[in-house]
Amino acid sequence: MADDNNQGIPAPEGAAGVIQTDYEIGQDNVEIKVGPLGIDIHNPVFLISGLTIVAFVFYTLALPEQSSALFSWLRPALTSNFDWFFIGSADFFVIFCLFLIVSPWRKIRLGGADATPDYTYIGWFAMLFAAGMGIGLMFYGVSEPLSHFASSVGGVTSEGGARTDWAPLGAAAGDNATAARLGMAATIFHWGLHPWAIYAIVALALALFSFNKGLPLTIRSAFYPIFGDAVWGWVGHIIDTLAVFATLFGLATSLGFGATQANAGLNELFGMPVGTTSQVVLITVITAIALISVVRGLDGGVKILSEINMGLAALLLVFVLLVGPTMAILTGFADSLLAYFQYLPALSNPIGREDVNFSQGWTAFYWAWWISWSPFVGMFIARVSRGRTVREFIICVLLIPSLVCVLWMSVFGGTAIQQVIQDGYTAVTDAPLELKLFKMLDALPLASITSFIGIILVIVFFVTSSDSGSLVIDTITAGGKVDAPVPQRVFWCIFEGAVAIVLLLGGGLGALQAMVISTGLPFTVVLLLMCWAIVKGLMSEKA
Amino acid sequence: MFKKIMTPVDLAHIGDLGKGLQCGVDLARHYNASIIYVGVTSSAPSTTAHNPAEYAEKLAKFAAAQSKKYGIKIEAHATISHDPTTDLDDALLKAVEETGADLVVMTSHLPNLTDYYWPSNGGKVAAHAACTVMVVRG
Numbered sequence: 300m301a302d303d304n305n306q307g308i309p310a311p312e313g314a315a316g317v318i319q320t321d322y323e324i325g326q327d328n329v330e331i332k333v334g335p336l337g338i339d340i341h342n343p344v345f346l347i348s349g350l351t352i353v354a355f356v357f358y359t360l361a362l363p364e365q366s367s368a369l370f371s372w373l374r375p376a377l378t379s380n381f382d383w384f385f386i387g388s389a390d391f392f393v394i395f396c397l398f399l400i401v402s403p404w405r406k407i408r409l410g411g412a413d414a415t416p417d418y419t420y421i422g423w424f425a426m427l428f429a430a431g432m433g434i435g436l437m438f439y440g441v442s443e444p445l446s447h448f449a450s451s452v453g454g455v456t457s458e459g460g461a462r463t464d465w466a467p468l469g470a471a472a473g474d475n476a477t478a479a480r481l482g483m484a485a486t487i488f489h490w491g492l493h494p495w496a497i498y499a500i501v502a503l504a505l506a507l508f509s510f511n512k513g514l515p516l517t518i519r520s521a522f523y524p525i526f527g528d529a530v531w532g533w534v535g536h537i538i539d540t541l542a543v544f545a546t547l548f549g550l551a552t553s554l555g556f557g558a559t560q561a562n563a564g565l566n567e568l569f570g571m572p573v574g575t576t577s578q579v580v581l582i583t584v585i586t587a588i589a590l591i592s593v594v595r596g597l598d599g600g601v602k603i604l605s606e607i608n609m610g611l612a613a614l615l616l617v618f619v620l621l622v623g624p625t626m627a628i629l630t631g632f633a634d635s636l637l638a639y640f641q642y643l644p645a646l647s648n649p650i651g652r653e654d655v656n657f658s659q660g661w662t663a664f665y666w667a668w669w670i671s672w673s674p675f676v677g678m679f680i681a682r683v684s685r686g687r688t689v690r691e692f693i694i695c696v697l698l699i700p701s702l703v704c705v706l707w708m709s710v711f712g713g714t715a716i717q718q719v720i721q722d723g724y725t726a727v728t729d730a731p732l733e734l735k736l737f738k739m740l741d742a743l744p745l746a747s748i749t750s751f752i753g754i755i756l757v758i759v760f761f762v763t764s765s766d767s768g769s770l771v772i773d774t775i776t777a778g779g780k781v782d783a784p785v786p787q788r789v790f791w792c793i794f795e796g797a798v799a800i801v802l803l804l805g806g807g808l809g810a811l812q813a814m815v816i817s818t819g820l821p822f823t824v825v826l827l828l829m830c831w832a833i834v835k836g837l838m839s840e841k842a
Numbered sequence: 843m844f845k846k847i848m849t850p851v852d853l854a855h856i857g858d859l860g861k862g863l864q865c866g867v868d869l870a871r872h873y874n875a876s877i878i879y880v881g882v883t884s885s886a887p888s889t890t891a892h893n894p895a896e897y898a899e900k901l902a903k904f905a906a907a908q909s910k911k912y913g914i915k916i917e918a919h920a921t922i923s924h925d926p927t928t929d930l931d932d933a934l935l936k937a938v939e940e941t942g943a944d945l946v947v948m949t950s951h952l953p954n955l956t957d958y959y960w961p962s963n964g965g966k967v968a969a970h971a972a973c974t975v976m977v978v979r980g
Contacts, residue, residue: 325889410885411893417885417924513892596928685885781884782926
């Protein structure tokens, strides 16, 4: 154990390899009193991130045409030129995670050998799932399998030797059964192992360097093995600022689009008028609930909402499973899983792809999107994962969510495909993206109740992303301090809602979302470096 | 009248606790009671400590030093909170039960915690604790 002088850092609970550094958490922080409020923020990350965000909002509002031209050029340019890089890196992340499960480091415990888990499995899983991809499941659970199914049935079309169709791989012209399998496999591919591996890498790196090595809980800490003490300087400021930037704009643009989509859903169900007034009201309501959640804190707010969320989602899933074509869904689940593994090698192939529209427009786009969200989701997962072993961590962050996604997609997408193939139900294919889920539910019994649960889920999923995002941004901008004063998290939560409203009213949601996705490219490099940092970190642990 | 006095301690702001700590010591002498310092830490690294174990050790060391200085029995009790910004009151209330203290002597307005938002942690602890609570204006 530790010696008696102040320099000696004792081990975390049980054996672990604390990094000896002179950096003191909070040493760059400024504590100021603004009126009756006390704040404790990192200098200069808080100010730079805040100002950059305001500057970008002004830019998109002041020069809408220029900015939208720039960003809408930037994103496809990145995904079409660097598709091989995104796809190859994501494959590597999956393999790396699977390797960790069987590696000699699998027994290392986050937080030291004797640490006990901070949360039960259910609470932990609910939180990582609600922050990770919740809302997407609501919107794409029905629409994505249908899209891939339709484009696959459509078959291959080409012009001048280049594929013009959007079907995955070689398509399945006119063959409903094969197209359905291919559609499910392609969807699960985008929501299964790869995204969760991306989150797991960031989360593992942060948890390891924070709980075991004693460095502050902020993105830059994972780069200590690479940059040494320089991470406390500008290198670190830039990494942290980029993370705040991607997180806030990612959340704000999703919130803006989400409000539009929730508005359409509420219009369908209750005749709520569609327009910016309704959408601003929705953003305000979502932000207000998120605000209550962050003020109540991690255990009293975020965790409880995540569990409610999980419960409602499970209820809806079981309901659709029972009243939908139950047997078809259950066999579909097994078959989708099989199809996923069957098509996995071809779908994850990074080079020489003929299905360019699919691999660049869908896969590379998705990877860039997950990666741009990874600082936020990864850091949140890290914060709630103390006390788990590396193997437990990877299994619960990679394999179980992937399986849940397969189940979700099989139930919602599978039901919708069945409706189209067997009943010739076209409302679900004709509906716009935000209404597909509700149209699918329409064809099942008790549609008014399930649609209502659906719309509540959409809103709660937004809240659970918004509140955990505010906590993450607050921690990063407080230099890794998790005990910063409440007004700061209140500020970030409101700021996020305000940016969403401004972009919604002034236009520019699309442009800025394109820009967020563009941050996926630098973050892919960041993630690759993190893998190396994880290996170095684990090697210096005493299992 | 009192056997065990619990005093919440914020290791990052020891300097601001002077009056409360002194008051606890005086009362302990008067009633021939022992003192237990309670510290609440996050599981993530903080300014004070890299991990909960280090925090516990620092708190114990502080308690031992105070004990030696005043010649009375002072123990330490460290507790983890997932989100100390919002859950400090609850952590302290739980500590009252865990330590079996019959008197809490605490300083009001620890800087940089939730005190500005909920004006007093002391107020909530006083309202909900099963034992006597004395809030010392810092």
